[in-house]
Amino acid sequence: MSFPWAEQYTPKNPFMKWMDERLPIPRLVYNSVGAGYPVPRNLNYFWNFGVLAGLALMIQIVTGIVLAMHYTPEAGMAFASVEHIMRDVNSGWLLRYLHFNGASFFFIVVYIHIFRGLYFGSYKAPREMVWLLGVVILLLMMATAFMGYVLPWGQMSYWAAQVITGLFAAIPLVGESLQQWLLGGFAPDNATLNRFFSLHYLLPFVILGCIILHIWALHLPGSNNPTGIDVKGPQDTIPFHPYYTAKDGFGAGVFLIALAIVVFFAPNFLGHADNYIEANPLSTPAHIVPEWYFWPFYAILRAFTVDFILEAKLWGVIAMFASIIVLFFLPWLDRSPVRSGTFRPKFKIWFWVLVVDIIALAYLGGAPAEEPYVMFSQIATIYYFAHFLIILPLISRTERPLPLPNSITEAVLGKDKTTAQPVAAE
Amino acid sequence: MVRVIGFLVGLGFVVVLGYSLIVGAIAYFTEEESGPTSYDYHLYAQDVSFPSDGPLGRFDRQQLQRGFQVFREVCAACHSLEYVAFRNLTEIGFTEAEVDAIADQWPIQVPTVDENTGEETTRNAVPADNFPRVYANEVAGRAANNNAYPPDLSLMTKARGEGAAYLYSLLVGYQDPPADLPEEFLPTTGLYYNPYFPNLNLAMPPALFPDQVTYADGTEATVQQMAWDVTAFLIWTAEPRMEARKATGWAVLIFLIFATVLAFLSYKNVWRDQKH
Numbered sequence: 001m002s003f004p005w006a007e008q009y010t011p012k013n014p015f016m017k018w019m020d021e022r023l024p025i026p027r028l029v030y031n032s033v034g035a036g037y038p039v040p041r042n043l044n045y046f047w048n049f050g051v052l053a054g055l056a057l058m059i060q061i062v063t064g065i066v067l068a069m070h071y072t073p074e075a076g077m078a079f080a081s082v083e084h085i086m087r088d089v090n091s092g093w094l095l096r097y098l099h100f101n102g103a104s105f106f107f108i109v110v111y112i113h114i115f116r117g118l119y120f121g122s123y124k125a126p127r128e129m130v131w132l133l134g135v136v137i138l139l140l141m142m143a144t145a146f147m148g149y150v151l152p153w154g155q156m157s158y159w160a161a162q163v164i165t166g167l168f169a170a171i172p173l174v175g176e177s178l179q180q181w182l183l184g185g186f187a188p189d190n191a192t193l194n195r196f197f198s199l200h201y202l203l204p205f206v207i208l209g210c211i212i213l214h215i216w217a218l219h220l221p222g223s224n225n226p227t228g229i230d231v232k233g234p235q236d237t238i239p240f241h242p243y244y245t246a247k248d249g250f251g252a253g254v255f256l257i258a259l260a261i262v263v264f265f266a267p268n269f270l271g272h273a274d275n276y277i278e279a280n281p282l283s284t285p286a287h288i289v290p291e292w293y294f295w296p297f298y299a300i301l302r303a304f305t306v307d308f309i310l311e312a313k314l315w316g317v318i319a320m321f322a323s324i325i326v327l328f329f330l331p332w333l334d335r336s337p338v339r340s341g342t343f344r345p346k347f348k349i350w351f352w353v354l355v356v357d358i359i360a361l362a363y364l365g366g367a368p369a370e371e372p373y374v375m376f377s378q379i380a381t382i383y384y385f386a387h388f389l390i391i392l393p394l395i396s397r398t399e400r401p402l403p404l405p406n407s408i409t410e411a412v413l414g415k416d417k418t419t420a421q422p423v424a425a426e
Numbered sequence: 427m428v429r430v431i432g433f434l435v436g437l438g439f440v441v442v443l444g445y446s447l448i449v450g451a452i453a454y455f456t457e458e459e460s461g462p463t464s465y466d467y468h469l470y471a472q473d474v475s476f477p478s479d480g481p482l483g484r485f486d487r488q489q490l491q492r493g494f495q496v497f498r499e500v501c502a503a504c505h506s507l508e509y510v511a512f513r514n515l516t517e518i519g520f521t522e523a524e525v526d527a528i529a530d531q532w533p534i535q536v537p538t539v540d541e542n543t544g545e546e547t548t549r550n551a552v553p554a555d556n557f558p559r560v561y562a563n564e565v566a567g568r569a570a571n572n573n574a575y576p577p578d579l580s581l582m583t584k585a586r587g588e589g590a591a592y593l594y595s596l597l598v599g600y601q602d603p604p605a606d607l608p609e610e611f612l613p614t615t616g617l618y619y620n621p622y623f624p625n626l627n628l629a630m631p632p633a634l635f636p637d638q639v640t641y642a643d644g645t646e647a648t649v650q651q652m653a654w655d656v657t658a659f660l661i662w663t664a665e666p667r668m669e670a671r672k673a674t675g676w677a678v679l680i681f682l683i684f685a686t687v688l689a690f691l692s693y694k695n696v697w698r699d700q701k702h
Contacts, residue, residue: 041700065441081510083509086665086667087509087667093667093671094671094674097671111598156428197491197514232641243696243697243700246689246695247693249689249693250686250692252689252694253686253689253690256682257679257682257686260675261676264481264672264679265481265672265675268584270496272673273584273585273587273589274585274586276581276584277435277577286624300435303443304442304443304446305449305450306449306450308442308447310446312446313699315442322435322439326432330427333428333429333432335429343565371453371454375447375450375454378446378447378450379447381439381443382440382444382447385435385439385440385443386436388432389433389439390436390437390440393432394428424542
């Protein structure tokens with residue numbers, strides 16, 4: 001793995017030497033997140049978010065395992081068992097608020113991580129597999145989060161299960177049978193709750209496995225960096241430990257402070273009030289909305305309002321899935337040899353339009369399905385697909401990139417020279 | 427090849443969406459002005475604050491006890507408090523003897539099984555019991571209330587978007603319908619006009635009248651006072667662990683800020699002679 005000048009693991013005491021010859025786990029750790037992994041020296045704070053996503057997953061797994069000890073996956077008892085956790089389990093309120101808000105924070109850091117990859121071209125050769133595994137992880141996270149949202153068996157839980165499985169009913173011929181197969185019945189009920197609980201417990205460990213592959217695939221070419229240019233020699237890198245472990249420690253502190261502020265002082269801010277009403281199949285909420293992290297996709301789903309060869313609902317479902325599937329093809333849609341957006345004047349502009357577009361989609365997905373919101377979400381959805389499928393391939397042909405620095409070290413020292421000048425003038 | 431197919435797929439989505447957009451836009455701009463809707467008469471919740479608001483907010487136990495009195499003497503006739511146990515009342519300042527008495531004298535008994543015959547029967551509540559349901563089931567509740575089921579109040583302040591302010595506004599918000607109210611929004615039999623309720627007409631009759639309860643601490647029992655007290659009580663029932671949450675929060679935050687400052691200093695120290 002990695003570069004020839006990477007530091008080699010040398011066991012310091014007889015036990016570690018004995019261990020290294022039989023099961024070299026310390027060596028694996030040393031080479032993965034220790035001094036044995038050389039990393040470009042110029043990473044900015046956006047490179048903290050991969051580690052933060054791993055931290056968020058760990059928080060979810062630990063709190064989730066303990067919550068599962070107190071939760072009852074039975075349609076008549078699930079809602080009451082969550083209230084039991086909130087009231088009678090020691091620090092149960094803390095576990096549940098951490099788990100519930102932890103999911104939101106997991107998505108916040110993963111979305112920032114993805115935008116980082118988009119801007120600095122981390123999806124391009126030779127890191128296509130890293131990107132593809134990342135999209136798989138995103139899909140698994142969405143499935144896990146959706147099924148977790150059903151477990152408290154509140155009104156939004158129930159109707160989210162109804163609406164999301166209903167998407168599959170839009171598929172011609174097999175749709176309705178497929179929905180019934182997913183639900184284990186004609187409507188969400190105990191069978192649904194049980195299988196969602198089982199899968200909600202399983203999938204995080206599948207995510208963990210994918211993360212191991214994601215990191216493995218990353219460590220062959222090594223990390224990308226803000227200049228996007230390849231590492232040329234030992235002077236361009238520094239060991240992961242202690243340099244980036246120290247930086248990630250600081251990043252983790254800031255992340256935990258933000259999480260703590262929400263968990264302790266605004267724990268229900270990111271949730272929906274209706275989920276504190278027990279599920280009632282006979283009463284449909286006025287506005288059914290998913291959790292905020294699904295809003296952009298929900299806006300795309302609802303943007304299709306007119307039948308055109310296919311039913312409008314089916315178009316919406318296809319487009320919603322396509323909006324993520326398109327990310328799988330990104331490494332082959334954008335053929336510009338330059339990775340970093342810093343040196344791509346046209347790409348940079350369109351990138352920020354995309355950021356604004358996705359934030360707009362998120363807002364529109366949370367808004368009621370009324371005009372004029374629907375018209376704006378149609379415009380925003382047009383841009384989303386046009387960005388990836390039309391604009392990116394075109395600008396990677398026509399754009400003239402800025403001159404690249406010769407090496408990472410030159411980029412770092414060059415920046416240093418400009419900041420040093422005013423001091424010299426004194 | 428990928429780019430050619432991608433371009434065509436992209437074009438397809440753009441065309442279908444563009445078509446939807448044009449159809450929607452024509453409908454939107456040619457739509458005729460419709461008459462007033464219930465939205466036009468709906469009011470947002472009043473601006474009201476509670477001692478438990480904010481990161482430093484704590485419950486006022488005296489107020490919670492007054493609120494419990496209002497709940498017991500007014501609300502409990504129709505509304506249940508399923509997720510709260512009598513024993514929890516010690517947390518708002520009642521003594522164990524008082525809680526014993528409250529449970530024992532609660533007008534609704536708790537279902538149980540006769541020890542000798544095994545037949546279903548009822549007994550007086552004990553502190554370990556949750557507040558018993560008012561109606562045996564939803565059908566019974568609807569039958570007794572003109573087909574409107576009085577919801578459980580345990581989580582009510584968390585279960586409404588506008589929270590406690592909404593509850594307070596609803597309790598003090600009963601009034602005569604405005605003169606210009608279209609006929610279709612006028613309350614029919616068994617409904618009462620309340621602009622804070624989303625569809626304006628509420629099945630719950632006005633519940634609070636001046637001096638309806640006699641507060642032991644001498645507080646004057648105005649409608650506003652009783653609504654404020656019972657809402658505060660329901661903030662507590664919705665989240666009895668709120669004070670522990672905020673206290674823990676401050677300890678965690680102080681620790682994390684301290685740890686993060688140390689982490690920042692060690693980061694700067696580790697990197698002190700690296701150009702980056």
